[in-house]
Structure formats: C-alpha cells, structure tokens
Amino acid sequence: MKTIARDFASDPRVAEAKTVLLETLAEYQRGITGIRPPLDELRQSYGDMLKEFGEIRGAPLFFAYFGSGIGNGVFVELADGSVKYDFISGIGVHHFGHSRPELVAAGIDAALSNTVMQGNLQQNPESLELSEMLLDAANRKGAALKHCFLSTSGAMANENALKLIFQKKHPANRLLAFEGCFAGRTLALSHVTDKPAYREGLPQTLSVDYVPFFDRTRPQESTRLSVEHLKRHLARYPGKHAAMVFEMVLGEGGFYPGPAEFFRALMQILRDYGIAILIDEIQTFGRTTEIFAFQALGLDEFVDTVTLGKSAQVCATLFRADFNPRPGLLSQTFTASTSAIHAARVILRELTEGGYFGASGKIARLNEHFTTRLKEIEARNPGLIRGPFGTGAMIAFTPFGGNPEKVKRFVHKLFDAGVISFYAGPDLSRVRFLLPVGAVTIDDLDAVAGIVEKTLKAVGDSGTE
Ligand SMILES: Cc1ncc(COP(=O)(O)O)c(C=O)c1O
Structure with missing residues (x-):
C-alpha cells in the first residue's frame, strides 16, 4: 500500500507537468x-x-x-x-548557480508538498533523509558525529551549538575564538565575531578570549605565538572555557586559511584541557578540497560539533553523542523551508558524487x-x-x-x-x-x-x- 502522497507524486500528469515546466525554463535560459x-x-x-x-x-x-x-x-x-x-x-549560497534544473525540479516537488515550512513539531521524511546524508558526509573520514539538528540560519546553527556545549560544560562560561573571525550576528554571536562595529551599542552577552589566526608570512612563529596566547588565556581563567570556535578559513575576515599543524597544535591543547571544539563550516562547507574543511586538514578526530549552512541551502548543527543536550534546550518552529530541504538533498548528492573534491x-x-x-x-x-x-x-x-x-x-x-x-x-x-x-x-x-x-x-x- 502506498500513501496518497506517493500516488500523487508518481501520477504521470505530475511528471508530465514537471517536464513541461523544466523544458520551458530551459528554452528561456538559452x-x-x-x-x-x-x-x-x-x-x-x-x-x-x-x-x-x-x-x-x-x-x-x-x-x-x-x-x-x-x-x-x-x-x-x-x-x-x-x-x-x-x-x-x-x-x-548559490553554489550551483542560477536556475539549475535539478534544483528547480526539487523546488517543484517541494511546492507540491503539503507545507511551505518544516518545523520541529511537523516534518516530512525528507528531513530524516537529509540529516542522515549530512552525518554520513561529516563522518566519512573518521569523525564521530551522532546527531544533526536543522535550523534556519548559520547564526542559529552556531547558537544551538553553543547552547549544547555550554550546557555540557557548565559552569564554564567563556569561549575562545580566532582574532578576525566571523560567527554570525545574533546578540550572542556578535560577541564571538571579532568586529567591534557589529556589536556597537549591544550589551555584553558572552566573554570571549581571542587567539591570533595563522600568519602565513611567519608560519613557525605564528603557531608558537597562537599556542602561547591560548595557554595564557587558559591560565588566566582556569576551568572557565567551554569551547573554542574554529573558523577553518577566515571568511568575512578576508579568506585566510591555515595549515593542519596549526589547528592541530591548538586542538590538542583544548583536548587535554577538556574544552569542546566547535568547527564553524558555514562558509567553508563544500568549498575546499573535501566537503568539510576539517576533513581536508585531517582533523576529524577533534570534532565535537560542526555547523554548516550557505551552500547546503539548509543550516545544521552536527554533534557527538555525549553533547546531546537535555530536553528543552533546542527547539524551533522552523527547521527549514520544504524547498530548502528538497534542494539540500540534491546538493548533497551532487557534491558527494560529482567529482568536486580531492x-x-x-x-x-x-x-x-x-x-x-x-x-x-x-x-x-x-x-x-x-x-x-x-x-x-x-x-x-x-x-x-x-x-x-x-x-x-x-x-x-x-x-x-x-x-x-x-x-x-x-x-x-x-x-x-x-x-x-x-x-x-x-x-x-x-x-x-x-x-x-x-x-x-x-x-x-x-x-x-
Ligand atoms: C563562518 C560563518 N559563520 C556564521 C555565519 C552566519 O551565517 P548566517 O548569515 O546564515 O546567519 C556566516 C555567514 O556569513 C559565516 O561566514
């Protein structure tokens, strides 16, 4: 027995109408x-x-x-x-360009679906499929992420990551981040984002200690300096740091990448101190030589939580089993629009099978x-x-x-x-x-x-x- 929805989706008139629409679009695109x-x-x-x-x-x-x-x-x-x-x-965001037929087709399927938005109380099975795809992609080189929580913006994905980290690491209430980083524009994240103008007039919501990012003009010295900075912060506030936010390539900060040894040196110390590692891949997702930049750098073993957005069309927080928060901490009316979820599945498939990486x-x-x-x-x-x-x-x-x-x-x-x-x-x-x-x-x-x-x-x- 099939559901009525499945019967509808496989009705030849629907397929025919889609073909007509896509062919007509292609004609105009030419x-x-x-x-x-x-x-x-x-x-x-x-x-x-x-x-x-x-x-x-x-x-x-x-x-x-x-x-x-x-x-x-x-x-x-x-x-x-x-x-x-x-x-x-x-x-x-438009990683596959404009009016890509496969994404338009996904949008038509979504438009024929019963609701415009998906949310925590009501989601269709595509949310499950997408969450599994994201976790598979993130774990394919050895990370051990167990859960995926969808959300509607990169900032919200980061907020959710910080919430579950703070809950787990309570009473630690400080963060570490890179100088020049961008993490989003909510009240909390405007205190992680290292740009004074973006928090002008806002009340202080988080206490963040900054570590210099990698300086390619003096690689050896740069790693040593950042490690020293990190250790100084840890000594100044013993037991107070819940996490360090890693932007693997400073995006808004000017497209500064760093090498694996630099990140590894910092991450190892954080591990030793029991400080969580949050990797913000909102801008890097799908853009380096692996689907996640942490994979391109071989840092999979260090990932406690990772966030993504932009090119995926959906935003998400992926996290290890031991970071799963207690009930009540995470919830949202909207997890994504139905069309974003349909499109994200197409994009994930294309990204993982289309020869983009390596x-x-x-x-x-x-x-x-x-x-x-x-x-x-x-x-x-x-x-x-x-x-x-x-x-x-x-x-x-x-x-x-x-x-x-x-x-x-x-x-x-x-x-x-x-x-x-x-x-x-x-x-x-x-x-x-x-x-x-x-x-x-x-x-x-x-x-x-x-x-x-x-x-x-x-x-x-x-x-x-
Ligand atoms: C690294 C990084 N983190 C977080 C965000 C915030 O994402 P959103 O604008 O979707 O809230 C951005 C957006 O530019 C980003 O580049």
Missing part, C-alpha cells in the same frame, strides 16, 4: 548566454525600486541588485534586464586556474594587485595596496562591468569571490579574469578621487 547591460526602458523603474527598497529597509542595498528570477548557471539576470557573472553567489577534483582545478589568471594579472601590472589568497573555491586578492575606498569602488565598477564580487578582510582591503562551483567553467574563469583586469586598470587610472 537566451542567457553572456553578460549584457541593463535595458534602457527599465533603468528608471529599476532605479525607483532600489530607492524605495533602501528607504523601506532603512539603508540602501550594497549593490544595485534585484534578481529577475531567472539565470543560467553562472549567469544571473537582474530585474533591469542586465545579465551578470555571479561570482559571489549571495555570499556563498587533489584533482573540480574545486582544486578551478582554484588552480583562477589563481593562475590572477597571478598573470599581477605579473602584467606590477603593484596593481597582491595575492591571490584563499583556498579552494574561496579566492581573494588585494588591489590598490588595500586602500578600502578604492577596493569598494572597484567592487562596484566590477559589478557595473558584469561581475559580482564582494570585499572582505578586517579593513575591507580584499576583493573576494565565492565561485559557484557547480556551474562555473574554465572559460568563465578566463572571461571574468579579463573583466577584472580591465576594471582594475580603469579604477587604477582614475586616481583616488
């Missing part, structure tokens, strides 16, 4: 083959819309970006009719190609840029000696020229790209590198104004 400027007749209304939205939300948007609702892989059409290379993917996987090849292009720009234009920096599908460079005003102007000019990037770093001195790995091709990288070089020269020539 019209999106490269970047193009806005349509003249839409400029005025688009400008008005941006202005009105800025007024409604209380601040203008960073980019003049309203998506039209269609794209073709790495290309996105905006509501002014322009088409751009999306090399920032909503800060790391030393010669697609991510490594994209990184090699794009960083080579950026190095060529540097060689052709001495002093114009420094870098490239980052790792995997997280690539950055520093133009104009890191002058933040010029960097910001460059990012906007690049947008106008048809490529969406963003800035990053403690002083916003770096330009960063989060490559949509599921959609981008080598030809796209070459085309974007060409636009980057041309725009760099144009902004460089225009002085500082």
